[in-house]
Amino acid sequence: MTTASAKPLAEQLGRDLTLYDAADQLFGTRIGETLNELLIKGLMDFFDEGQSVWRMPGRQQGLFRAWANIARRNRRLRMRGLDVAAILDRADEPEAMIDLVMTRLGVPEQHWMRYVTVELSRLHGWAGFVRWRAQAVHYYWQQRNPADLTDYLAVRLVLALALLEDAGRRLRRDLRWPALLDFAAAHPRECLLRRELNAGTVLPDFAHRIEVALDAGEPAGLDALYLDYEREKITREARTRARRVETMAAAAGMGRDALLGRDDETLHQVIDGVYAAKAHEGMLWTRSLERAHLRWLLAQIDAAAAADAPGAAPAGPMAGGMPQGPGDAVQALFCIDVRSERLRRHLEAVGDYETFGIAGFFGIPIAFVEFGKGHETALCPAVVTPKHVAVEMPHSHAKHAESLFELAHEVVHDLKNTVLAPYVTVEAVGLLFGFDMVGKTFAPRAYNTWRQRLETRKPPARLLFDKLSEADALELVANLQDEMVLRAVERHFAVKREQLTSPMIRELRETALENRKGQTELARRFGLDAAGEAVFIRSLQVEYRVNPDQARIQLEHLAKIGFRPQRQAQLVGAALRGIGLTGGFGRTVLVVGHGSTSENNPYESALDCGACGGDHGLVNARIFAAMANRPEVRKLLKEQGVDIPAATRFIPALHDTTTDEIRLADLDELPPALLRRIDRICEDLTAAGRLTAAERCQALGETGISGPDAAARRVKRHALDWTQVRPEWGLSKNASFVIGRRELTQRVNLDGRAFLHSYDYRVDPKGRLLETILTGPLIVAQWINLEHFFSVVDNEAFGSGSKVYHNVVGRFGVVTGNLSDLRTGLPAQTMLRGHAPYHQPMRLITVIEAPLALVEALLAKLYKPRELVHNGWIRLVVLDPETGRAQVYDPEHREGGAWRPQPIRLPAWAERHNMQAPS
Amino acid sequence: MGGLLGSMLALPCFVLAGLCLPLFPLSVGVNRLLQRQPTRAGDRLAQPGTKALVLVTLPLVGVTLLAAGRWLAADDGGWLVRGFALWGGLTSLLYAFRLLSARDGQIWIGQLYTSALALVWVGVAHDVPPLLPALGLALSLLPLWFLLDGLTRRFGIARTGLYPGLALRMPRFAALFIVAVLVAVAVPFSPGFFAIADLAFGGVGANALLTLLPLSLAWLLWTWAGINLLAGIVFGEPRVDLDYADLDGRAVLGHAGGMMCLALFGLVLVERML
Numbered sequence A: 001m002t003t004a005s006a007k008p009l010a011e012q013l014g015r016d017l018t019l020y021d022a023a024d025q026l027f028g029t030r031i032g033e034t035l036n037e038l039l040i041k042g043l044m045d046f047f048d049e050g051q052s053v054w055r056m057p058g059r060q061q062g063l064f065r066a067w068a069n070i071a072r073r074n075r076r077l078r079m080r081g082l083d084v085a086a087i088l089d090r091a092d093e094p095e096a097m098i099d100l101v102m103t104r105l106g107v108p109e110q111h112w113m114r115y116v117t118v119e120l121s122r123l124h125g126w127a128g129f130v131r132w133r134a135q136a137v138h139y140y141w142q143q144r145n146p147a148d149l150t151d152y153l154a155v156r157l158v159l160a161l162a163l164l165e166d167a168g169r170r171l172r173r174d175l176r177w178p179a180l181l182d183f184a185a186a187h188p189r190e191c192l193l194r195r196e197l198n199a200g201t202v203l204p205d206f207a208h209r210i211e212v213a214l215d216a217g218e219p220a221g222l223d224a225l226y227l228d229y230e231r232e233k234i235t236r237e238a239r240t241r242a243r244r245v246e247t248m249a250a251a252a253g254m255g256r257d258a259l260l261g262r263d264d265e266t267l268h269q270v271i272d273g274v275y276a277a278k279a280h281e282g283m284l285w286t287r288s289l290e291r292a293h294l295r296w297l298l299a300q301i302d303a304a305a306a307a308d309a310p311g312a313a314p315a316g317p318m319a320g321g322m323p324q325g326p327g328d329a330v331q332a333l334f335c336i337d338v339r340s341e342r343l344r345r346h347l348e349a350v351g352d353y354e355t356f357g358i359a360g361f362f363g364i365p366i367a368f369v370e371f372g373k374g375h376e377t378a379l380c381p382a383v384v385t386p387k388h389v390a391v392e393m394p395h396s397h398a399k400h401a402e403s404l405f406e407l408a409h410e411v412v413h414d415l416k417n418t419v420l421a422p423y424v425t426v427e428a429v430g431l432l433f434g435f436d437m438v439g440k441t442f443a444p445r446a447y448n449t450w451r452q453r454l455e456t457r458k459p460p461a462r463l464l465f466d467k468l469s470e471a472d473a474l475e476l477v478a479n480l481q482d483e484m485v486l487r488a489v490e491r492h493f494a495v496k497r498e499q500l501t502s503p504m505i506r507e508l509r510e511t512a513l514e515n516r517k518g519q520t521e522l523a524r525r526f527g528l529d530a531a532g533e534a535v536f537i538r539s540l541q542v543e544y545r546v547n548p549d550q551a552r553i554q555l556e557h558l559a560k561i562g563f564r565p566q567r568q569a570q571l572v573g574a575a576l577r578g579i580g581l582t583g584g585f586g587r588t589v590l591v592v593g594h595g596s597t598s599e600n601n602p603y604e605s606a607l608d609c610g611a612c613g614g615d616h617g618l619v620n621a622r623i624f625a626a627m628a629n630r631p632e633v634r635k636l637l638k639e640q641g642v643d644i645p646a647a648t649r650f651i652p653a654l655h656d657t658t659t660d661e662i663r664l665a666d667l668d669e670l671p672p673a674l675l676r677r678i679d680r681i682c683e684d685l686t687a688a689g690r691l692t693a694a695e696r697c698q699a700l701g702e703t704g705i706s707g708p709d710a711a712a713r714r715v716k717r718h719a720l721d722w723t724q725v726r727p728e729w730g731l732s733k734n735a736s737f738v739i740g741r742r743e744l745t746q747r748v749n750l751d752g753r754a755f756l757h758s759y760d761y762r763v764d765p766k767g768r769l770l771e772t773i774l775t776g777p778l779i780v781a782q783w784i785n786l787e788h789f790f791s792v793v794d795n796e797a798f799g800s801g802s803k804v805y806h807n808v809v810g811r812f813g814v815v816t817g818n819l820s821d822l823r824t825g826l827p828a829q830t831m832l833r834g835h836a837p838y839h840q841p842m843r844l845i846t847v848i849e850a851p852l853a854l855v856e857a858l859l860a861k862l863y864k865p866r867e868l869v870h871n872g873w874i875r876l877v878v879l880d881p882e883t884g885r886a887q888v889y890d891p892e893h894r895e896g897g898a899w900r901p902q903p904i905r906l907p908a909w910a911e912r913h914n915m916q917a918p919s
Numbered sequence B: 001m002g003g004l005l006g007s008m009l010a011l012p013c014f015v016l017a018g019l020c021l022p023l024f025p026l027s028v029g030v031n032r033l034l035q036r037q038p039t040r041a042g043d044r045l046a047q048p049g050t051k052a053l054v055l056v057t058l059p060l061v062g063v064t065l066l067a068a069g070r071w072l073a074a075d076d077g078g079w080l081v082r083g084f085a086l087w088g089g090l091t092s093l094l095y096a097f098r099l100l101s102a103r104d105g106q107i108w109i110g111q112l113y114t115s116a117l118a119l120v121w122v123g124v125a126h127d128v129p130p131l132l133p134a135l136g137l138a139l140s141l142l143p144l145w146f147l148l149d150g151l152t153r154r155f156g157i158a159r160t161g162l163y164p165g166l167a168l169r170m171p172r173f174a175a176l177f178i179v180a181v182l183v184a185v186a187v188p189f190s191p192g193f194f195a196i197a198d199l200a201f202g203g204v205g206a207n208a209l210l211t212l213l214p215l216s217l218a219w220l221l222w223t224w225a226g227i228n229l230l231a232g233i234v235f236g237e238p239r240v241d242l243d244y245a246d247l248d249g250r251a252v253l254g255h256a257g258g259m260m261c262l263a264l265f266g267l268v269l270v271e272r273m274l
Helices: A019-027 A031-047 A063-072 A075-079 A084-088 A094-105 A109-122 A124-135 A140-144 A149-171 A177-186 A188-198 A204-216 A219-251 A256-260 A264-279 A281-308 A338-350 A404-417 A421-442 A444-454 A470-493 A502-512 A521-525 A530-542 A548-560 A565-578 A618-629 A631-640 A672-700 A708-720 A768-775 A777-793 A852-861 A863-870 B003-020 B027-035 B048-099 B105-118 B120-124 B131-139 B142-155 B171-184 B191-204 B208-233 B249-273
Strands: A330-335 A353-358 A366-369 A376-379 A388-394 A461-464 A588-595 A649-656 A661-664 A736-740 A754-758 A806-809 A813-816 A844-849 A874-880 A885-889 A899-903
Touching (some): A075 A084, A094 A149, A109 A124, A281 A844, A281 A874, A338 A353, A565 A631, A588 A618, A754 A777, A768 A852, A777 A863, B003 B027, B048 B120, B105 B120, B105 B131, B105 B142, B142 B171, B171 B249
Antiparallel strands (some): A388 A461, A806 A813, A874 A885
16 A cells, blocks of 8 residues: 555654654544644734734743743633643743653654654744744844744644643543554554544545444454455555556557557556656656756857847847947846846837846845834845945925824724724724725726825935944934933923023033033023932933933944945945946936835735845835945046946836836936936836736736737736735746846847846956855845745645635734644745646756856855755856857766756857956 | 313324424434445435435424424413424534534434424424425435435545545536535525525514524534535545546536526525515
């Protein structure tokens, strides 16, 4: 028999099965299910990040202790027969508890590691989340409510022990490790029948007989039934195998008679061969897909180069150089994201545009504090920890008056989120939600436009990203402290500003900061006694935080804001050199970040920019453009060999990948003479966006699209439609990563499947720029690729299943239904079209245009990329311009020379002005 | 008739009716019969057709005995009928609760039959004519009965958890099965629903609590059990080691036709209610 239950229990216990799994299979209990349910409820309570109205108390003590405090008093557990309190009373520390439970269950110590691994894999989503939380030491909720895998395991094991003891009492059996193994050894046939029956692998027509025989408990009857069952099962398995082989043979053109004409031994070999191949079938298809795509890609590059050769028709305005002269063309920097490929292709086709691919944070790693938000958001790849902060500051500091609509909105949502209010207010406010639902469902575009009019718009703001001088920082802190002093004086003594002088305020501030002592002018003027004055100063220090420690912290925070001009030049220079843009600048350079728009979508950040930590890329684009426009930065860049003409303007923009709209930003900072030119660029961007939308509509399977206009309207609707489960395909179908000149792929329709990073090896003789690409963007792209790979090969296990059943839990994750493992990976709607995979599971085909020796040297130096390439997680191809060969790396032949060369033509190089190696 | 003697004579009639419109523990017999496995070749009592006949005729016999009992008790048997109504309500809830853990198709349908038909007593206490509700509730089980029999013939047993995911392997059967389960648990617009509504509207004026509590609780539990049944048979990941054969067109038409007839019967019930 081939089912899992046919393996001996002793072999599987602690390796594939926990004790309660074994009990469930042997005695039909449902301990595993109940355990998961109880554990998930506890985890949802503990990890909640603001969704619950009544929060779990004592969470700051850590997961195990907080849970234990509740569990000791949990009457529902007691009513179920679980004596959790008695177990918890035996140990206080999670480590001691794990030791206690494992000992009490009788698990031999040499099996503990494996047993724990099996336990952790039972809810791998939750276990993974807890592990991540434990490592995210700077994560606010982790600092506030700490948890780690030891806590998690202790909670799980306590529940498992309680459930096993309860089941043991009810079944009158010992369910500990030695007893179960003894039972399996003494009754191997009964054991197998029980496992077949309870694991759902039994032959259905035997189920009733087995139940009756098990109830009767007669060994002779069980033995006889076992023999019957075994014979029947083997017969049916053989029949199934034979039928499958027959079907396969028929598909291969071999008839039934021809197949049956073979002798038994041959047939057995065929069957065994087929089943042996089946075990490797997935990888076979993966390799096949990869090989087909790789051949196609190399053939396309070769063909494009042939078409680009002297005498061939030009591909577009920018092909083979810049025929209009560098000043006329518009250059545009796009994220390497696969979704940029379509837009770049169309933009190049509609006008004089030269596009570049660069990681979407544009080499500016920042922690961003948005206006009105109290926290920092890391806008950079997950592999980078930002050291600098950028702050959004409104143009004016007018008091923010909330509109009536927002006030009503807040009241309604507060009512909804309280415990009892929904029951009593549903008649009163329920209708409002009804209007909302009707509007969102039947007219999403019109309704959202109307809602946006009601909502207060964010005031215009600029980004503070320049390093503050020490004097500026001190002044800023002093101003803040003076503001606090004024508020305190007004509140404590009802004294207005006009009754105070600046020296009086300064004196109070300095007293609170402990820089001076003695009576203050305020006390003298308003007749305050010494005690009253001391209380007031103390209040300033504690309540208003005007104290030396707070001042130091504020100065430390301010020190993190912004970049010095040298650093700005360094970042801008590195980014431009990294994509080979060191000369030949046009008058306009667009810096295009990207983001997405969707409603009712917990996976929204998966559609945003991965290089910006799953956020929109506009902030990075604005900072990059502002830095590159600075005269002092340009002066420093010129010293580095990157000469940006004075007439060149960098303009930030945002590409909405759901609607394919491109919105230019910071236009108010442009000289008026440029505005006419901007109009034309906007028209071009709109046209390219519509063409992209039309192409994407085809991929989305949209019907009734008459042209690009209709396509643009359709995708806009998707973005605003809260019932839309697939606003866009995102990065699905990603297949390759091309690191090299745009000319390599400019004539090729890559169908939105390639990450494109511009790179010119000629400005990078030492490989420093390529090293940055290999250790940053390539790693991120490979993560994205593998996330898609695993999500599509088994969407239920590694993906997150259908979005339709998803619910947001605790504001940090998603579960299926109301209670399940925390879902990881991508949803079915991103991976599958119906039941068929839309994304093709391929490892990232990485094409690098550079000399082979340079790439080999870097691989020898860089651990992570080397491991990825050598272990076959990335399919690497090097287009060596010096030898004119494509070198395909084959990880399975590492010993005898893994590079498989093949000739390839590459496009001619377009010379740039002022192209220089980095200094 | 009437008077004490009439009531005394009515009692055996009601008890006999309690075998057909099952009251616990008299319900054991009906459930045994519905779960009967063939003991020998040609065991007619174990034939699905015989059992289906029992499902339809028992309520008719029960209603006849009820009518006889009511005639014998005349106006003096109110206390007796109220007692039986309470007994019926408790029986219905007991079997509805047990239904939640039933995995075997025959046990499932036997318990649902008991739970549903016992509710007829609740209506009888408030002078609701029992014939149409009893028939409505019993006939609603027939499509599911025949589909479960189909499963038994295909897989040797009709049971949840043994061959999940039929929606993927036998989509036509699964679609009919879903409709049949919904009809059996009396979802709105099925004859069972109108039968329950008939019992509820007839009795709510006399005693809202004693009428609505058993009806609504039992109905809730049936729905829950119905979802369990669907989850264990229709949904989930199908096994690869079994042979699946979906219904052919004729069988689909046959089952669908039967359900259409039931829908028409539902209309009759609606007309009665109106």
